[in-house]
Amino acid sequence: MTTSRRPFREFDDSHDVESLRLARRVIRGLTMSMRHIVLAPGSRSAPMAYALREAEELGAITVHVRIDERSAAFTALGIALATKRPAGVVTTSGTAAGNLLPAMMEADLSGVPLVAITADRPEELHGTGANQTAWQQGMFAGRVRDEIHLEQGEARLEPESRDDMLAAETQVGLLLRVATGSSPGPVHLNIGFRDPLVPAEPGAKHQQGAQRWARTPFVPRRVSGSGSxxxxxxxxxxxxxxxxxxxxxxxxxxxxxxxxxxxxxxPETQAPSQPPxxxxxxxxxxxxxxxxxxxxxxxxxxxxxxxxxxxxxxxxxxxxxxxxxxxxxxxxxxxxxxxxxxxxxxxxxxxxxxxxxxxxxxxxxxxxxxxxxxxxxxxxxxxxxxxxxxxxxxxxxxxxxxxxxxxxxxxxxxxxxxxxTERGLAAQRLIDAALTEQETLAQGELSSVRVAQFVAETVKTPLLLGSSSVIRDVDLAAVLNRSVLESEPGQRTRAADDGGRRVYAMRGLAGIDGNLSAASGIALARNTRVTALVGDLTFLHDVNALLVPATEREPDLDIVVVNDSGGAIFDQLEHGAVGRREGQAETVERFFGTPQTVDIEALADAYGHEYHFADDLETLGEGLSGLEDRIGIRIIEVRTDRTILRDFHARLRAAAEDL
Missing domain, CATH: 3.40.50.1220 (TPP-binding domain)
Incomplete structure (x- = not known):
């Protein structure tokens, strides 16, 4: 004789609205391997917000709130980049979900386990002209390792057993397994929520937060055939x-x-006649x-x-x-x-x-x-x-x-x-000499290459290098282990192990969007101060990263802005040569250089962050020192002249004739 299986309950919240019940199961699935999630506010995603607050109170997850969805996504990407574990970003429906695309594209080609969790309108509202309704299923197709859609009313809330593969939380847990599998990368979870979207009034028998949010993963971790x-x-x-x-x-x-x-x-059981x-x-x-x-x-x-x-x-x-x-x-x-x-x-x-x-x-x-x-x-x-x-x-x-x-x-x-090694040391001497010569010719005015070299060799924190010119300047000129090489041989240690120094960069698609937000995520995940070295356009492109809600923990972040009033990298490409042709300088400067005159000090003041101006290496060093005395975000501006860079690189190449 057989008996029908009954729902397997670990907690009973049957009194509550169904949207909250679904959100709780989703978060239970997430917390099996996720420790950080970034939430952007919205109404359709409200069940996730309320459930996340419950989970955070019970210590199951850390929630970070950001107003701008693109910044939120890159903050989560930075967290995942630093921890090598999945990090999530939650948005409401419509354009809010669309703003996740740049970070998902970067995560795809960088192999970062970013989890996009998008709230959606229920299926009956699609095709009716309802507000903020767009077809979100498959919106990241080709960019994600996997995606699932959970529709309220169809997703199974009460599992048949502890490992019920159709239960909502189990499906979410399996999705995260894909994100961290043999080919790590982003995944998409889309959830159709129906009204009501707020918790029910607690009754006499309801104890808020009584549910167990985290439990042991239900699927044994797969051991790769090639080993870790x-x-x-x-x-x-x-x-x-x-x-x-x-x-x-x-x-x-x-x-x-x-x-x-x-x-x-x-094997050891081989015949005695086998050759040794x-x-x-x-x-x-x-x-x-x-x-x-x-x-x-x-x-x-x-x-x-x-x-x-x-x-x-x-x-x-x-x-x-x-x-x-x-x-x-x-x-x-x-x-x-x-x-x-x-x-x-x-x-x-x-x-x-x-x-x-x-x-x-x-x-x-x-x-x-x-x-x-x-x-x-x-x-x-x-x-x-x-x-x-x-x-x-x-x-x-x-x-x-x-x-x-x-x-x-x-x-x-x-x-x-x-x-x-010999040629490399000779090349480095040429680079250092060329930078010294450049400072002399410019009467002490700093070049962006010298600033990048100094910052990369000086900072004692993890360092994020912005895309575009900055990371290329570091690649050309910086000796990241200069202090190690100049120490006594018996005292040499791997500098990256000293204080957790590491260089981060988003090289999946190498866009200038989201760099500050990613640096913020790294700082939050590592619980340490991080330095971001970026150009002025990279800084301005992600200025919403400076917008941290007053209720949230502010990341400990130094942002060094190499401000040359525009896009320096294009002058190093073939466009720089075009700009030197007769009648072409204005065209190249307008469409590629994109000069800007933003008052960065006023911008820092508007967001309520500390500001430091450095006009030489000494004051720049002062701005980077005293890590133990600083909390929150600090902006360090260094102004340089990008018009001198092409001549600098030309002199450097000429000097390499005898290298």
């Missing part, structure tokens, strides 16, 4: 990589020695000597950096790769080497490259892209977990494991690393 990055890193350091083969990598500093590769032996493993190792092939470089782009896997070091190959590392901190292998001034004039020693060195291993996503300079696409160079993409942006039609193929990457890269020939 931490596991792989441990295996590299230990000298072997487990998989189809075992690779014995050379010890640090022994790049000229070939690494041996042997086929894994049979040592015989197989002796007859195994050696790694070929190769003149290989590792190009480290944004969010490059750490194990690729360690592999390059073990094989003795140089690193060409962008600032947000987290590979610029090491005092072993990261090449200073690499961009200048790659664009050195033909016939120079640096050009000959770059021209001798045979193979390139790309890790992460390099996006900053054309010289790097030209290297990767050279006809005489073989290039591969190391991407063990896949990359959202990677197209298999690219000339370079994707490698998913370290053994095959080691086989491709080979071992560095004698002197390969030393040659790159």
């Amino acid at each position: 990055a931490e596991q792989l890193r441990a295996e590299i350091i230990g000298g072997e990589i487990l998989g189809a083969r075992t690779v014995n990598l050379p010890a640090a500093g022994a790049g000229e020695r070939a690494a041996q590769i042997r086929t894994q032996g049979e 493993a040592t015989d197989a190792a002796e007859s195994a092939p050696q790694l070929e000597p190769r003149r290989t470089v590792f190009v480290m782009g944004a969010e490059a896997p750490a194990e690729a950096r360690e592999l390059a070091r073990r094989l003795g190959h140089p690193l060409l590392a962008e600032p947000s790769s987290d590979a610029r901190w090491s005092d072993l292998g990261a090449i200073q001034g690499y961009r200048l080497i790659l664009q050195a004039p033909e016939g120079s020693p640096a050009s000959e060195l770059a021209g001798s490259i045979e193979r390139v291993v790309v890790a992460g996503r390099p996006t900053l300079t054309r010289p790097v892209q030209q290297l990767i696409n050279r006809a005489d160079v073989e290039a591969v993409q190391y991407a063990p977990g896949g990359e959202a942006w990677f197209d298999h039609r690219l000339a370079r193929r994707r490698l998913v494991d370290l053994p095959s990457t080691a086989l491709f890269a080979g071992v560095a020939p004698a002197g390969w690393q030393d040659a790159w």
